[in-house]
Amino acid sequence: MIVNQEQPFDSKTFLGAVGDGRTIQKYRKNSSIFAQGDPADAVFYIQRGEVKLAVVSPRGKEAVIAILSEGFFFGEGCLAGQAVRMASALALTDCSIVRVAKAVMVNVLHAEPEFSETFIAHLLTRNIRIEEDLVDQLFNSSEKRLARVLLLLANFGKESRPEEVIPNISQETLAEMIGTTRSRVSFFLNKFRKLGFIEYNGVIRVHTSLLNVILHD
Numbered sequence: 001m002i003v004n005q006e007q008p009f010d011s012k013t014f015l016g017a018v019g020d021g022r023t024i025q026k027y028r029k030n031s032s033i034f035a036q037g038d039p040a041d042a043v044f045y046i047q048r049g050e051v052k053l054a055v056v057s058p059r060g061k062e063a064v065i066a067i068l069s070e071g072f073f074f075g076e077g078c079l080a081g082q083a084v085r086m087a088s089a090l091a092l093t094d095c096s097i098v099r100v101a102k103a104v105m106v107n108v109l110h111a112e113p114e115f116s117e118t119f120i121a122h123l124l125t126r127n128i129r130i131e132e133d134l135v136d137q138l139f140n141s142s143e144k145r146l147a148r149v150l151l152l153l154a155n156f157g158k159e160s161r162p163e164e165v166i167p168n169i170s171q172e173t174l175a176e177m178i179g180t181t182r183s184r185v186s187f188f189l190n191k192f193r194k195l196g197f198i199e200y201n202g203v204i205r206v207h208t209s210l211l212n213v214i215l216h217d
Contacts, residue, residue, distance in 0.1 A: 009112045015045050021104030025097050033089035033097065040078035040085050043105045046070050049095030052173065053087045064176040066129075067092065067153060067169075073122050078102050079109075092169065137179060145178040146188050147213035150198065154206040166204040 018024055024047070027033060033044065036056060046068060053066040053074060065087060068074055074089060079102065091097075100108075109116050136145050153166045171185045178185075192198045192210060199205040 011115045011118050015098050021101030023099045027091040027095040029093050031091045034085050036085055036088045038085045040082045041102050043100045044075045045098040046072050047096040050092040052090045052092050055087045142180040143188050144214055147210050149177050150206050
């Protein structure tokens with residue numbers, strides 16, 4: 001007698017297929033994924049592309065709180081009882097994003113230890129990044145903050161890639177990320193270019209020598 005054994009759960013398969021409260025949606029560059037104040041009823045996973053998370057104050061001032069790329073989750077606040085979105089999500093590039101309904105996400109986290117470990121690792125990584133961003137804002141100059149953001153956007157230190165071209169990102173967005181003005185960002189980008197730390201001609205290519213800005217006191 002042949003016994004049909006249930007196939008083991010695979011996180012990549014779960015996040016790469018439609019069904020069970022999961023949809024895969026395509027977003028063009030600059031498209032809204034969700035807006036601040038929208039109902040928080042799903043978690044999102046980036047298959048491809050770059051996503052900006054931003055918060056707008058009652059006075060209309062925007063602050064960028066994260067730039068996320070392939071392999072990141074976002075919108076997970078709904079799992080902790082968040083009824084509405086506290087931030088807006090915008091596609092910085094053409095994106096392919098998996099939407100997982102809240103109830104489905106909760107069930108999978110309870111039932112599948114492997115997936116739970118993956119998701120917890122994501123949360124810890126995001127938490128560490130938030131703490132580092134806070135320290136950066138409190139103690140570092142805007143020049144060092146910009147250098148750090150460029151290195152992070154270039155995936156510095158990941159997969160032994162010493163240089164990376166950053167997807168088209170505006171000076172306004174960089175200014176919102178580090179809490180300064182566009183003119184200051186422009187000044188520092190030109191300074192970094194003249195020193196050979198970056199190549200800047202429409203797109204930004206970061207060199208490892210940009211670390212000198214962060215390490216120099």
